[in-house]
Amino acid sequence: MLSPEVLILLILDGAILLFLTLSFFTAVLIVRYFDFSKDTPLQYYLERRSYLVSVILHLSFSLKIPLLFYFVYTLDKLSNVIPGAMCAAGVITSNSYGVALLAVKVLNIYLFGLWLVANREDFFTKEYRFTKFKFKFFIFIYLFVVGEFILELLFFKSLDVSKVVSCCGVLFDATKNSTLFSFFLLDSKLSAGLFYLSFFLLLFFRKKIYLFSLLTLIFLLFSLISLIQFFSPYIYQLPTHHCPFCLLQKEYFYVGYLLYTFLFLGTFLGVSVGFKKFFLTKEDKSWPSLLFDSLYLLVVTFYPVWYLFKNGVTLF
Amino acid sequence: MIEFAISSLKRRFWKYLAVFFIYTLLIWLTSSIFLISLSLKKELFLTVEELPEIIVQKTLAGRLIPIEIDRVEKIEEIVGVEAAYPRVWGYYYFAPARVNFSVVGLEEIGYTKTLNNFLALNEFEGNVMVVGEGVKRILNNYYYKEFFNFITPSGEFVQVKLKGTFPTTSALESSDTILLPLPLARKIFQLPSHLATDIVVKVPNPKEVPLISQKIKTLFPDSRVISKEDIKASYQNLFDYKQGVFLAVMLGAFLAFFILAFERISAIGQEEMKEIGILKALGWQIRDILKLKFLEALLVVGNAFFIGIVLSYGYVFWFQAPLLRNLFSGFSVLKPTVEFLPVWDWGVFITLFLVTVPLYLFAVIIPSWRASVVDPEEILR
Amino acid sequence: MIECQKVKKVYNLGTSKEVVALEEATFYIPKGSFTLLVGPSGSGKSTLLALIGALTRPTSGKVVVDGEIVSKLPEDFASLYRREKVGFIFQKFHLLEELSVLENVVIPLIPTSSPTIYKKAQEVLKRFSIDHKAKSKVRKLSGGEQQRVAIARSLINDPKLLLADEPTANLDKRLTLEFIEILKELKGEGKTILLATHDPRFLELDFIDKILEVKEGYVIS
Ligand SMILES: Nc1ncnc2c1ncn2[C@@H]1O[C@H](COP(=O)(O)OP(=O)(O)O)[C@@H](O)[C@H]1O
Ligand SMILES: [Mg+2]
Numbered sequence: 001m002l003s004p005e006v007l008i009l010l011i012l013d014g015a016i017l018l019f020l021t022l023s024f025f026t027a028v029l030i031v032r033y034f035d036f037s038k039d040t041p042l043q044y045y046l047e048r049r050s051y052l053v054s055v056i057l058h059l060s061f062s063l064k065i066p067l068l069f070y071f072v073y074t075l076d077k078l079s080n081v082i083p084g085a086m087c088a089a090g091v092i093t094s095n096s097y098g099v100a101l102l103a104v105k106v107l108n109i110y111l112f113g114l115w116l117v118a119n120r121e122d123f124f125t126k127e128y129r130f131t132k133f134k135f136k137f138f139i140f141i142y143l144f145v146v147g148e149f150i151l152e153l154l155f156f157k158s159l160d161v162s163k164v165v166s167c168c169g170v171l172f173d174a175t176k177n178s179t180l181f182s183f184f185l186l187d188s189k190l191s192a193g194l195f196y197l198s199f200f201l202l203l204f205f206r207k208k209i210y211l212f213s214l215l216t217l218i219f220l221l222f223s224l225i226s227l228i229q230f231f232s233p234y235i236y237q238l239p240t241h242h243c244p245f246c247l248l249q250k251e252y253f254y255v256g257y258l259l260y261t262f263l264f265l266g267t268f269l270g271v272s273v274g275f276k277k278f279f280l281t282k283e284d285k286s287w288p289s290l291l292f293d294s295l296y297l298l299v300v301t302f303y304p305v306w307y308l309f310k311n312g313v314t315l316f
Numbered sequence: 317m318i319e320f321a322i323s324s325l326k327r328r329f330w331k332y333l334a335v336f337f338i339y340t341l342l343i344w345l346t347s348s349i350f351l352i353s354l355s356l357k358k359e360l361f362l363t364v365e366e367l368p369e370i371i372v373q374k375t376l377a378g379r380l381i382p383i384e385i386d387r388v389e390k391i392e393e394i395v396g397v398e399a400a401y402p403r404v405w406g407y408y409y410f411a412p413a414r415v416n417f418s419v420v421g422l423e424e425i426g427y428t429k430t431l432n433n434f435l436a437l438n439e440f441e442g443n444v445m446v447v448g449e450g451v452k453r454i455l456n457n458y459y460y461k462e463f464f465n466f467i468t469p470s471g472e473f474v475q476v477k478l479k480g481t482f483p484t485t486s487a488l489e490s491s492d493t494i495l496l497p498l499p500l501a502r503k504i505f506q507l508p509s510h511l512a513t514d515i516v517v518k519v520p521n522p523k524e525v526p527l528i529s530q531k532i533k534t535l536f537p538d539s540r541v542i543s544k545e546d547i548k549a550s551y552q553n554l555f556d557y558k559q560g561v562f563l564a565v566m567l568g569a570f571l572a573f574f575i576l577a578f579e580r581i582s583a584i585g586q587e588e589m590k591e592i593g594i595l596k597a598l599g600w601q602i603r604d605i606l607k608l609k610f611l612e613a614l615l616v617v618g619n620a621f622f623i624g625i626v627l628s629y630g631y632v633f634w635f636q637a638p639l640l641r642n643l644f645s646g647f648s649v650l651k652p653t654v655e656f657l658p659v660w661d662w663g664v665f666i667t668l669f670l671v672t673v674p675l676y677l678f679a680v681i682i683p684s685w686r687a688s689v690v691d692p693e694e695i696l697r
Numbered sequence: 698m699i700e701c702q703k704v705k706k707v708y709n710l711g712t713s714k715e716v717v718a719l720e721e722a723t724f725y726i727p728k729g730s731f732t733l734l735v736g737p738s739g740s741g742k743s744t745l746l747a748l749i750g751a752l753t754r755p756t757s758g759k760v761v762v763d764g765e766i767v768s769k770l771p772e773d774f775a776s777l778y779r780r781e782k783v784g785f786i787f788q789k790f791h792l793l794e795e796l797s798v799l800e801n802v803v804i805p806l807i808p809t810s811s812p813t814i815y816k817k818a819q820e821v822l823k824r825f826s827i828d829h830k831a832k833s834k835v836r837k838l839s840g841g842e843q844q845r846v847a848i849a850r851s852l853i854n855d856p857k858l859l860l861a862d863e864p865t866a867n868l869d870k871r872l873t874l875e876f877i878e879i880l881k882e883l884k885g886e887g888k889t890i891l892l893a894t895h896d897p898r899f900l901e902l903d904f905i906d907k908i909l910e911v912k913e914g915y916v917i918s
Contacts (some may be wrong), residue, residue, distance in 0.1 A: 003556035004350075004563045008671050011567065015678050036769075040711040047772065048689035051602050055685055063674050070670060073663065081549050081556070126774050284809040320800075320807055327795045594791045595804065597752060599780025599854065601773040604808040689772075693752040695791055696743040696862055 003081075005074040006156050012067060016060045017149050023053040024142045027135040035136075036128045050131060053138065061112040068105055072248060078159065088245035096149050097155040104148045110268055111141045117272050121280045129183035130280060137279075187316045188229045195219075195226035199297055202270070206286045213274025220267040221291065227259070227300065230316070239315045247294070259299055268290030317604075321611040328588070336616050343624025343672050344631070346566050348640055350559070350664050351632045355656040357555050364547055368516035369525050372400075372532055373540045380540070382511035387536060391517055394531050396524040402512030404501045408466065408494070417447075418493045421501025444479040446495045450480050451606050466504045474504055563671070570675065584687050589694075596692035608678070609684035617676040621669065633658045698858065698889045699726040699749060704758035704768070706744050718744040722916035724909060726891065728857075731884045731904055734893040736737060736911035742794035745911065746860050749891065750783050751775035763857060780805060784851030786861040790843050792850070794836040798827060801835055802850045814853075821849040825879075842873050848879060859883065861892040877902065 026049040034046050075088035085091050092098035115137060122130040163219045198219040228242050235252055236243075247256030269289035276282045308314055325332055372391065375385035385404075391400040404421035432598045445464070447455070455464055455478070466474040476496070502509065517532070519525050584592075592605055631637055633656055706719040710731055711893075719741045726732050734742050747753050748760055749765040752775070760768035762805070767778055779785070792801050799818055806814040816864065822828040825845040835846060844864075851859060865873045884890055892899070910917045 004671075006560045006669060007560050007563050007567075012670060012674060015675060017680065019678065036771075038710075039707070039754055041709055042711070044691075048685075051606075051689060052682070052685045055606060055681055059677060059681065066670070067507060070666065073666075077663065081552050123771070123773060126770060128771055307534075317807055317810060323796065323800065590791070591793055594787075594793070596776060597750070597779065597785055597787075597791075598805040598850070599776050599783075600804075600808055601776040603773065603774075605873065691753075693747045695787065696747055 002073075003078065005070070005077060009067065009071060009074060010152065010156070012063065013149055013152060014064065017145060019056045020060065020142055020145050023056050023138065026050070026053050027138045027142070030135045031132055031139070034128075034131055047128070050128075053135075054123075055116055056114060057119065057138075061109070061116055064105075064109050064112060067308075068109060069248075070076075071102075071105065072245060076245070076249070082159070087243060087249070089243050091159070093244075094160070095155065095158045097151050097158065101148065101151040101155045101304040104144060104151060106264070107147055108141070108144050109264075110271065111144060113268050114272060114275050115141060117276060118280060121276070121282060133279060157223045182305050188233075191222065192230040193226075194220040196297075197232075198222045199293065202290065202293060206290060209283070209286065210274055212286050212289075213271050216267050216270030216289065216293075219270070220263070223263055223267075223296065223300075231300045231303055234307050237307065255299070259296060262292050262296035262299065266290070266294075266296055306314075317607060318611060321608055322613060323617060324605055324608065325612055332616055336620055339617065339620040339625070339672075339676070340624045342430060342566075342569060343621055343668070344627045345569075346671065347625050347628035347668050348632050348637060349562055349566070350668060351628060351659065352637055352640060352656065353555055353559055353562075354659045354661060354664055355632070357551070358657055358659050360551055361548065364544060364551065367544050367547065367557065369519040369522065370529055370532070371542045372515040372517060372536070373542070374514075374536070374538055375540050376538070382507060382513060383515055383539070385510050385512050385605075387431045387539075388515055391515060391532060394528055394535075396519055396521065396528050398518040398520050400515055403514050403516055404498055404505065404507060405513050406505055408504070410454070412458055415454060417451055419496060419501060419504065420493060421496050421498040423498050423583075441474065441497055442477075443500060444477045444497070445500075446480050447478065450479055450492050452478075468504055469506050471577040474500075476500065476642050478642075572673075584683070584690075588687070588689055592687050592690045593692050593695040597695055602688045605688035605690075606684055609680065609687055613677060613680045613684070615641045616638070617673050621672060624672075625665075625668070632656055698728040698730070698763060699891070700759075700761040701725075701749075702759045702761075704745075704748060704755045704760055706741075706748060706753070707756045710756055717914055719748070719755075719916075720914040724736050724916060724918055726889065726907065728889055729884070729887045730906035731880070731890045732892070732907040733899055733905055734891060734911060735895060735900070737895060740911045741914045741916075742895075742911050743862055745916070746862050746891065746893055749858075750785065750860050751778050780854060781810070782857050784854065784856035784859045786847055786851045786859070786864045788863040788866050790847040792835045792843060792846055793907050795834060797832050797834055798822065798838070799831040800844050801846055802853055804850065805854050808861060817853055818849075821853050822846075840868065841875065844868065844872060844876060848876075852883075857889060859888050859890045861890070863894050863896075864892070865894065865896055873898065 026046075030046050030050060033042060035043060036047075072088050074092035075091040078091045079087050082094060085094065092102060115134060118130055118134040119221060122128060124135055154266045198215060202212065202215050202219055205215060226242070228244050232242050232244065232247065233239050235247060235255065246252065246258075247259065248254060249256075266289050269292065270286065273286055273289060276284050287295055304314065372383065372387070373380050375381065385402050388400045388402055391397060401423070406419055407416040408419045409416055455461075460478070463477050464474050466476060468474060496504070501507075507513075517528070519528055525543050525545070529543055532539060532541050593607065596602075632640075636656055699720050701724050703721040703723055703873070704719060705721045706717075708714075708716040708718055722745070734745060736742055744753075745837055748755055748768065749762060751760075751770055754770075755768050758768065759766060762778075763782060765778065765782075767775065793804070799815065799822070802818040802822060803814045806817065819828060819831065822831055824827060825848060827842055827845050830842060835843060838846065847864075868876065876901075880890060880892070884904055899905075909918070
């Protein structure tokens, strides 16, 4: 597939990969030779390189976020070309790399974010305390970035305009037990229940940072499942329409952007407090995370309540 | 900080002017190409929108051949089909000008709205024809003012009176078209009365289109069924492909540019080196210098982007893209009458933004960083 | 105020171009004092100032300024330290010639992005009576005016410590005397001043508290 959008995605991701590869070599050098007590030219050089990596990561991170949305936009656009696909969901499941690619993309944004957190803390200490840690962490991230790029290449390469794919109506249909998302197919009400339960657990354990971070991951998981299974039909006002991508379209007032921003920001902050405490020995409050989690919860809860208010019945 | 960045740019005006100029030019070019192709696409889609939902053709040994008219009734019997019409149309090669005219035969009822409106207003019988603007121009060049002589496959002449020109809604659709009464069209193509070029099917509910297509296919296995969606998809594909190839070429130019920008900006002069050393000795942190450098870069690229886009809008939609249009209107000699319809598409805007701005920022990462880590101690020497 | 313990600086350590610029130096400079750093060119005066101003780190030893260990600061913290506590006056003033007087003077405060920086700048300019030239380019000023701009710039962050590296090397006698007057005034305000020079005229001043002599990297009190 050579559409301008795909080309741009590949080029920008390629550029990011190129600069991260450069950073990777720096990371290896720093992990091996960094020693703040030394006064050698090499040490000064490494300290300065550390700033370069920091700039690169900042830029990559701020680019990766719009690129994620752009990726979904591209898929949406490709869905016009690929027979059967009505939105991004059909395109992304049209070959076996799509879902993994999207997951890795989101994961990498989280990882970049965590790296920047570590970087910030490092620059706040007067002795470069976390420099070695953050570069070890970077080497770990780098592997994922390479993985993402390979997956992306494979994904676009194996997109086939002549193959008929399923639209989101079929993909997320619980009765048909379709392939990739079968894991997501909990009963609608159960998924909503688990979602609210995990949120109350978060509230309850907000002081126990490690548990809080762990629960945040569970909260994220149930948020996504319940979004597909329970909330999206209310948003679309159509009991059979379960799709996490159509939310991003104009017909639904782009509410998806709002929802995903709250959800990802909230859960990122939730993971990051645990990360900070464990690796950076810094205690942070959990309320910013809870704030965004709650905002997400409020917006998403609004839809069924409104539906009930308007129509007097529930969908499930 | 922003004031400092601006004054810093001013002081190195000449250094940045070339970068700014070339960048604006490149953005303008890319954006113009996107806009032209987008505008053409919009035009094409307007045309496609008018098409019937399904077109049924007949194939033999993989090639299209005329289809039997009695199939129309059988298709109309399918549930969900509102109506089906046989069409007679084809291409007529006008050797002197070496162009193909699209010749379309019409019954009383046309199959598109514009045609219907037009026919309602005009008497349309006997040896008369109505032509598009482009056809008229060409015929005039060859001194056919009142009538035109068609030559049938068997070599006979058919004289047809030119009755008028076609109302133009969308230039791509009509410019090269000749409309004739159906019997006349049959005569010119020597098509027997039990045959038609193809059959068009009207389906009110678009959701039923795939199913009905399937049924027609089963009913007549030798037919080829094309839906409007198929046509749209293939056009989209074609345009995307064209744009993609073009972009790939453009990126070559961009790359060349980046090397230049990189050269320019990374060549931090002695003067600038000293200046940054002073700033750092006076308490500026590395991140402050980086902020300064990226502000400078953003000012350059932001303005270039804005100006480039505005220029390309003016160029394409105001001046109708002189020169560049030739590159695109290679469809046929008749097409240059196309008037570009203004378009605004956030997607394209964002695409343009993504292809230009972040890459510039990437290009200045290393030079900026290099500037930011200048050793402040040097200025004591 | 300034405490140096066995401070040693070797440039290009671990390479074939090693240069010992400063041997283990130990001394103390009290708050509010005026200290002269004398010695021939190449003896290590600038190196010592760079170490105290945290423009570089010592190979070994420790520098403590105002209770803060500045010999072991990462670069950004070193910048912060200079911004908050140090004023620099350089040999050739190192003003940005194409900028106006006002723009030059605010430079140290730009990163703080505080809204009052221009007001502060006006004040210091007034103090050295060059506020009438605030809008003119530094390039167009006379040597004496440039000197006053440089001093104004070094004082805009209200530093506790003033470091001057051969500030009068390019000045004639009259301007040197004018400069000395200003120094005296600043010492009166309680600033700690460290001035490196090889101009013997300074040795005769009556308000010197301490003289450090630097010879081939060795510091002798
Ligand atoms: N960046 C550097 N790299 C290598 N050698 C240096 C560097 N800076 C200073 N030196 C050396 O250190 C010694 C002391 O220099 P400096 O402190 O500038 O002396 P002064 O200021 O007294 O003239 C000199 O021999 C000089 O060559
Ligand atoms: Mg010196």
